Amino acid sequence: MSKPEFNSTRPGFMPPFILERIASSRSDMQLQSRAQRTLEVDRYFRAQRTPDVASAMAMPQGSPHPGQVARYIYSANYQEVLPGTLVREEGQDETGDPAVDEAYRWLGVTYRFFWEAFERNSIDNQGMPLLGTVHYGRDYENAFWNGAQMVFGDGDGEFFNRFTQALDVVGHELAHGVIEREAGLVYTYQSGALNESLADVFGSLTEQYHLGQTAAEADWLIGAELLTERVQGRALRSMAAPGTAYDDPVLGKDPQPAHMDAFVETEADNGGVHINSGIPNHAFYLAAMALGGYAWETCGLVWYDTLLDSRLMPESDFATFATLIVENAERRFGSASRESIAIREAWQAVGVIA
Amino acid sequence: MNDKSPDELKKAQLQAKSVVAIRREGGVAAFPGLMKPRRIHCAEYTDEQRRELEGVLNLAARTCSATPAPGADRRVFHVHVEEPQHPDAAESDFCVWSLSLNEEETPEALIALWKSGMPGNSDQ
Numbered sequence: 473m474s475k476p477e478f479n480s481t482r483p484g485f486m487p488p489f490i491l492e493r494i495a496s497s498r499s500d501m502q503l504q505s506r507a508q509r510t511l512e513v514d515r516y517f518r519a520q521r522t523p524d525v526a527s528a529m530a531m532p533q534g535s536p537h538p539g540q541v542a543r544y545i546y547s548a549n550y551q552e553v554l555p556g557t558l559v560r561e562e563g564q565d566e567t568g569d570p571a572v573d574e575a576y577r578w579l580g581v582t583y584r585f586f587w588e589a590f591e592r593n594s595i596d597n598q599g600m601p602l603l604g605t606v607h608y609g610r611d612y613e614n615a616f617w618n619g620a621q622m623v624f625g626d627g628d629g630e631f632f633n634r635f636t637q638a639l640d641v642v643g644h645e646l647a648h649g650v651i652e653r654e655a656g657l658v659y660t661y662q663s664g665a666l667n668e669s670l671a672d673v674f675g676s677l678t679e680q681y682h683l684g685q686t687a688a689e690a691d692w693l694i695g696a697e698l699l700t701e702r703v704q705g706r707a708l709r710s711m712a713a714p715g716t717a718y719d720d721p722v723l724g725k726d727p728q729p730a731h732m733d734a735f736v737e738t739e740a741d742n743g744g745v746h747i748n749s750g751i752p753n754h755a756f757y758l759a760a761m762a763l764g765g766y767a768w769e770t771c772g773l774v775w776y777d778t779l780l781d782s783r784l785m786p787e788s789d790f791a792t793f794a795t796l797i798v799e800n801a802e803r804r805f806g807s808a809s810r811e812s813i814a815i816r817e818a819w820q821a822v823g824v825i826a
Numbered sequence: 827m828n829d830k831s832p833d834e835l836k837k838a839q840l841q842a843k844s845v846v847a848i849r850r851e852g853g854v855a856a857f858p859g860l861m862k863p864r865r866i867h868c869a870e871y872t873d874e875q876r877r878e879l880e881g882v883l884n885l886a887a888r889t890c891s892a893t894p895a896p897g898a899d900r901r902v903f904h905v906h907v908e909e910p911q912h913p914d915a916a917e918s919d920f921c922v923w924s925l926s927l928n929e930e931e932t933p934e935a936l937i938a939l940w941k942s943g944m945p946g947n948s949d950q
């Protein structure tokens with residue numbers, strides 16, 4: 473494939489988010505019609521139903537026994553290739569490469585959390601091997617789940633640190649695999665925001681479990697380790713106070729709402745999946761704080777029950793999800809239990825149910 | 827991600843009044859500051875440069891897939907070609923061509939444009 477010659481030869485370019493201060497994306501977005509939006513959801517739904525990445529790739533050996541993790545860490549060697557070169561597999565010694573060893577360690581911690589808290593044996597509950605690729609791309613400031621494995625960039629060093637540094641972000645990416653297998657929540661609009669919120673909930677719980685923290689002791693931040701010193705902010709997101717994680721001249725201001733009154737209607741970010749997730753995130757936080765103790769023993773169980781509930785559909789919205797959560801709380805703890813009451817009140821407090 | 831309809835085959839055609847907006851979205855968090863578009867004002871370039879830019883857009887349109895990449899927290903590039911509705915209209919640009927690309931299938935030339943704008947263009 474021939475590449476038209478547009479590569480800038482000017483050294484030391486500045487990314488557009490620094491140079492371009494004109495917030496003009498709004499007019500583009502408004503052009504998208506409702507019909508187009510429906511079509512997009514439809515296409516996404518069809519694409520999601522066939523996770524062909526997993527089947528196209530030869531998977532290494534999974535967990536030999538339930539409760540035993542099978543990890544495979546690859547290096548992309550600063551290119552954008554997957555899975556890359558295998559650099560550490562289950563049982564092998566530390567490599568001395570922090571990204572490799574962090575990915576290995578945090579994937580193990582996340583596996584153990586799902587196993588010990590929910591008796592879940594890996595992403596598919598059948599011992600699926602955990603594949604993580606590090607050193608993906610150059611200055612790559614992102615982490616993602618690609619339908620078959622987790623991928624971590626090294627960050628640019630200027631605004632973002634290595635993405636393997638944050639246990640809750642590693643847990644977040646692994647949780648996306650679990651959510652995809654169990655509920656297939658379509659990654660747009662409210663169902664997408666629920667997908668994102670569940671990934672934050674289980675990512676945060678993984679960290680709380682690892683640190684032995686009660687709800688009151690937890691920081692309820694996502695990715696607190698990722699932002700460098702020069703960023704005016706604490707984390708990617710705050711479940712305790714959505715919208716307050718950062719306010720920075722370059723990154724902008726945390727756009728997350730904490731209540732339905734401030735729900736953001738947007739076409740950006742797949743319809744605000746990382747934005748409106750602040751609302752269900754905050755509901756989880758409120759319920760966990762009201763109940764006290766270890767959140768994975770209270771709300772965590774109910775949220776996990778709901779993720780497995782066959783009534784949770786790929787396009788479920790916040791209200792449907794909240795109703796199912798309350799029903800699962802009642803089923804597990806009793807309808808007059810303090811757990812059921814606190815959880816119902818939390819969803820009322822964020823304006824999702826009356 | 828993009829319709830494989832006759833519309834999809836419509837080639838990008840840039841005029842002097844066209845503005846090409848390239849935006850990157852998505853990833854594990856939605857930072858408003860990182861979603862701001864690079865805007866390339868065609869009026870500042872020669873016909874030859876505009877043909878080259880058209881080449882990049884049409885290459886991207888030919889090679890992109892019709893569906894979003896699977897998984898979550900993936901990044902996407904959005905390209906819009908906007909033209910003013912009236913020659914002297916100061917606002918309400920009209921989108922005449924658009925394309926969404928999964929990050930891993932976005933041509934390097936397009937990413938370079940997003941990062942630095944047109945070559946030889948002293949910083950906007």
Ligand SMILES: [Zn+2]
Pocket residue numbers: 644648668671854898899
């Ligand atoms: Zn996510």
